[in-house]
Amino acid sequence: MNSTNRSTAAELPGTAQAMVTVDDIWTDDRIALENDKDALRQSVIDHFGRTLGRDIDHAAAHFLYKAVALSVRDRMMERWLATRQAVESGVQRHTCYLSMEYLMGRALRNAVHNLDLQDELGKALEELGLTLEQTEQLEADAGLGNGGLGRLAACFLDSCASLALPVTGYGLRYRYGMFRQSIDKGFQIERPDSWLSEGHVWELERPELSCRVRFGGRVDLITELNGNIIHRWVDTDDVRAVPFDVPVPGHDNGIVNTLRLWNSSATDEFNLHEFNAGGYTEAVAAKNAAENITMVLYPNDASENGKVLRLRQQYFLVSASLQDALRIWLLHNDGFQGFADAHCFQLNDTHPSLAVAELMRLLVDDHRLSWDEAWSITTRVMAYTNHTLLPEALECWSLDMIGALLPRPTEIIQEINRRFLEEVEQAMPGQLQQHAEMSIVSFDAQPVVRMAHLAIVGSFSINGVAALHSKLLKEGLFANFNRLWPTRFNNKTNGVTQRRWLAYCNPGMKSLLDSTLGESWTGRMELLEQLVPLADEQALQARWREVRNRNKLALARLVAERTGIEVSADMLFDVQVKRMHEYKRQLLCTLHAVHVYLDLLDGQDHVPRLVLIAGKAAPGYYMAKSIIKLINNVASVINGDKRTTDRLKLVFLPDYNVSAMEVICPAADLSEQVSTAGKEASGTGNMKFMMNGAVTIGTLDGANVEILEAVGSENFFQFGLSVDQVDGVRQGYAPSRIIAGDARLTRIFEAFDSGLFDAGEAELVRGVIDAARSPHDAWLTVADLPDYLDSQQQVEAAWQDTAGWTRKSIMNTACSARFSTDRTMQDYNRDIWRLQPIELPDRETI
Ligand SMILES: *Cc1c(COP(=O)(O)O)cnc(C)c1O
Secondary structure, three states, X not given: OOOOOOOOHHHOOOHHHHHOOOOOOOOOOOOOOXXXXXXHHHHHHHHHHHHOOOOHHHOOHHHHHHHHHHHHHHOOHHHHHHHHHHHXXXXXXXXXXXXXXXXXXXXXXXXXHHOOOHHHHHHHHHHOOOOXXXXXXXXXXXXXXXXXXXXXXXXXXXXXXXXXXXXXEEEEOOOEOOOEEEEEOOEXXXXXXXXXXXXXXXXXXXXXXXXXXXXXXXXXXXXXXXXXXXXXXXXXXXXXEEEEEEEEEOOOOOOEEEEEEEEEEEOOOOOHHHHHOOOHHHHHHOOHHHHHHHOXXXXXXXXXXXXXXXXXXXXXXXXXXXXXXXXXXXXXXXXXXXXXXXXXXXXXXXXXXXXXXXXXXXXHHXXXXXXXXXXXXXXXXXXXXXXXXXXXXXXXXXXXXXXXXXXXXXXXXXXXXXXXXXXXXXXXXXXXXXXXXXXOEOOOOOOEEEHHHHHHHHXXXXXXXXXXXXXXXXXXXXXXXXXXXXXXXXEOOOOEOHHHXXXXXXXXXXXXXXXXXXXXXXXXXXXXXXXXXXXOOHHHHHHHHHHHHHHHHHHHHHHHHHHOOOXXXXXXXXXXXXXXXXXXXXXXXXXXXXXXXXXXXXXXXXXXXXXXXXXXXXXXXXXXXXXXXXXXXXXXXXXXXHHHOOOEEEEEOOOOOHHHHHHHOOOXXXXXXXXXXXXXXXXOHHHHHHHOOOEEEEOOOOOHHHHHHHHOHXXXXXXXXXXXXXXXXXXXXXXXXXXXXXXXHHHHHHHHHOOOOOOOOHHHXXXXXXXXXXXXXXXXXXXXXXXHHHHHHHHHHHHHOHHHHHHHHHHHHHOOHHHEXXXXXXXXXXXXXXXXXXXXXXXXXX
């Protein structure tokens, strides 16, 4: 791969293309596709037989799904192109959303509903002996994300398209997405997610838009005739970035935005030396390193890992995306006058924060702008979203590593930092401590580059993702920066799209809401508030319970399929699903289940309850994996005990992902959001549950605070320490004293000490329990446990009042409007992006 970067047009495939014109083929004379049953049926048949070349002998179900998906995709193509033309015309301001993760899940159902094809397509499929529901299940999840951050990006795209906002998503096309999880003897097993192995019908490869990303090499200084010194980055190992476009259809508005995912591949150049020495196969094989960049998603949620491949991925995303934006701009413009007014780059966490340095490099080195001109543009277009306060998640790259991989961008980072420190000296003269804390490159003997600081210094807007989180950013982590630039900091509370997370995943509730409120609530969430005065109405309550009961039966089926455990829909469905992490405290839920179990054995009755836990642990996160094992050990004791079988079940559901959540959130009665206060930036699972009528039991953390405020304390079970109390409790924290002082806790921990839940893994299980009992437990599990048990007692009392509970459930849905990403996107747009909605020319075709 040691080719030098002689850039030639030969990189474009098919050099003969210049001889051919497409003017006669590209006309508007295409016959518009109809959306009625017969036309859809014909499309499916044609795609099955012609595009896919299958016949009944080959009627593998997957090809049926593909034929259906292609038929739907056909009906977006013209609108997709029209949207792209409108966005790329060079006049409209638009936003490029840069994210290492997009947790999209399945696409078919969403596309069918957003295009309003469900009725006719349903009838067409019925004639072919299929149902839409069955067909949808045949699609693999696009799991290009870890959890909340990646799913947020996916919800943002849906809302932007539905609001006709010109926003393009840029990401990576990982060949292997989030790993698939299975459970063996209680342990997590990871298997590769080869989601592309059967092809992905939604994507459109666009090799003609490929670009080149450079790595390694060195920087030469060259003095030009006029005395200017320029920097040439040479002897680089280059990688080709090939975009794959995925359509993002808006709801019922004809807009189709684009998610552009970059795939890495080798350049067509070879190491000539090796090649000429007869090493043909070796030279070709060396190209693997280039292909590897987008091979796999790093499965770490909320923790950085410092691996050089990850840094390559980040730079690859940033460089390709910025080159693409500049390419599009220069199609219609001569220089960069006006560029800043026409663009915003929203950085989803620090993962793409190299964009600050890369835009400078492209403008200064490639397009020959002065430093000051380039910096003025950069700091008017970059906007940074912070997603976490956890120290282990704050990305820092060793200066040596980044310098070796990206010598020229690293020089630029150092120059940005030099100028920044001058500015700090002006504003805070002589405050050396502040300078050291704020510097982008740390003052350590082994310096690191603090990516959050790079993002802050280069951005005009810095936002947190819930009111509490943004406040903590300003007062804590970024207090110095807030003093310097107070107007840059703002809050944008997260949301979820109500289309995927209520209307489409909960069709029973959708028709109930349609008949109660009219159908327009799907795009106007504030209409849900009309449920408030109806919350006590008996007829509505009865229908509400009926819908929820059917959803619970569906979840019970999923549980039975995956675990073999039978659960009754009459139970209280108490659910905690999210990434496995100590701060999220799945342990708290589990300890409560143990408490209930021991109570039942003691003859104390409880309401029948299913405790359902699901989530993946990062493969290298020992404690999180131990917690999974502990949960499974406790589950097998509880579920194996005939004495408690109709009262309590504890289930760990394997392989939590978007499609699983689409079954889980419509069926939950109680939503567990129990993180240590100050640790969860926002949460979005909490919002999906609320929208679907689950009642939250939660701490005052992240967006829980705003959920409580929206729904009222009578419809929310709040417990635990607040952020203000947490630090005080840490001083002289003595969990064993708390345990000794509470008979319930004493009994729980004695049960663990007796070996009841060891299942041959005493060391591992006791490791988790001892960590919770340690005075150094950062998550304060024992400190919050008594209050949590009390709060669960109140849950039981409330559950026994069926009408009262149903009221709480209705109130949660009714008050969930503000947690729609439609609202979130309007906030971003009002304060940061300032985009005008896309207007498409009127066309007959869709
Ligand atoms: C919503 C969602 C998340 C985020 O859940 P939190 O409870 O906010 O951590 C993670 N994974 C999937 C699959 C989701 O759908």
